[in-house]
Amino acid sequence: MIFDVNDFEKEVIDRSKTIPVVVDFWAAWCGPCRMLSPLLEELAVEAQGKWDLAKVNVDEQEAVAVAYGVSGIPDVRIFIDGEEKDRFIGLQPKAAIKSWLEKNLNQKALKIKWKTALDLFEQGKFHEALVAFEKEKEKPENPQEFLIYAKFLLLSDPQKALAVLQPEMESEDPFSYEAIKCLGTLLLGEEIEKLGETDEKKRFVEGLEAIKKLDIEKGLFHWISLLHINKNIGEGLVLKAVRSLFRYLGPRHPLSLKYSRAFSTAVNV
Template identity: 25%
Template sequence: MEPIIGNSPDAPATDGLIVDTTTQTFTRDVIEASREVPVLVDFWAPWCGPCKQLTPVLESAVKAARGAVKLVKMNIDDHPAVAQQLRIQSIPAVYAFKNGQPVDGFMGALPESQIKAFIESLAGNIGPSPAEEMIGLGREAYEAGDLSRAAQAFAQAAQEEPGHPAAVGGLARCYIDTGDLERARQTLSLVRPDGRNDPEFTAAEAALSLAEKADDLGDIGELRARLEKNPKDHQARFDLALALNARGDKEGAVDELLMIVEYDRNWNDEAARKQLVEFFEAYGPKHEATLSGRRRLSSILFS
């Protein structure tokens, strides 16, 4: 399994889809161009922090739309006239033009899902992007246990849309499952800034943290023997939970931690409860071990 994230020769062409404009070229780049396809105008400035977050997401969404819209960027420090005419008072501000007229817009740094919905309100349903299609294939292969095929799909998605959190997270999970924690760590570092709170990325981060903790836990048989001698050896039970999770026994791992919470919920500054939360984040909100574990944890805590 040797996928490499880099520039893909199959990445969608972006020539003409994303341009910078000036006061002199605005009519050509926006007014006239919007008679062919909708044009998004990104008003920004170098000193604007949220602009630096929004622009890469806008560019990614426009590339994914594959020609359904264009993106024009305007630095209002260098070219203030148009922004003044439109009475733009704060940035980032995005205006959509169709048929030569501004028709919609928004201010602030929106997440990619909302930007895609905004684009579809202008251009109609654009369907899944090539990256989204590859991520779907990657998820299917991962669930089927085909890590090599999953890794290739996630890597191709990351080539299509560099830093995509689901692609980065999925590829990292493949490395984690093969024991290559260093490459998993390197892969996670490639996520784009707006993707750090994406559920699939945070799940991969949690999975890496768990894998790193499991490196020096000792033999499961030895841990069970310690518990037979002393069922309230919470450290042994805690280590056993991590070891079971590392072997893929999610339900068994959750059971052991729930037992600690039931015995002594405050042990080691609520370490068992906190570890359960990390398990649930790594498993994902829809996994049966998460659903069952959350119900049982709530029952213990609020009984």
């Protein structure tokens, strides 16, 4: 079902307790919105009733947009069991959206392994998450689980994390795959020569060192601070790194929510 939202609480929150609801926050004046909406509608039709697509015009539903912190559009979110589970912002290719949907619709199954570690990761307790991951000693059995496996390995052994990645895993979750690949490469000291011998490179490396010590917030802060100076530093390397870190954390992670506005300001000024 595809419908325009009039009562968000009833039509999205309550309805999502019965069937997953994907919400498309859009506006008529937004070019990327007009390109994204048909892709979402195609996927909704192809889903054959597995989930509903709810469309929210932010100009007509301004109070809802403000209440849910919509700061940039298109903004797409999925609600399951009365709660927002995930989101993405901006125009995405159909294949990436399809993978994002599949990941979230299968979320409960994905979290069977390393559940304690995943919960701690989502709380921003990275050291505790890594300890829990190493204690559980579960072995991945499919591409989705290998991605989660690589996600935790990145915190302790980026070289091994990159070795775990296989091309067939990319279709499972392109965002996570590319984020792990990018961050793993940076943590191994590759590509940073693009920054030259500059103060910016020194600050970028300080961010890398903080991430290696599991102080993800410090690393994210350092990198976003660089974007406020120049968003094109290092041929776009810093911008790519920050986007990868956000995708690695996930859109609902406390750090993503805390720093999304600062990031948006840095890249849109």
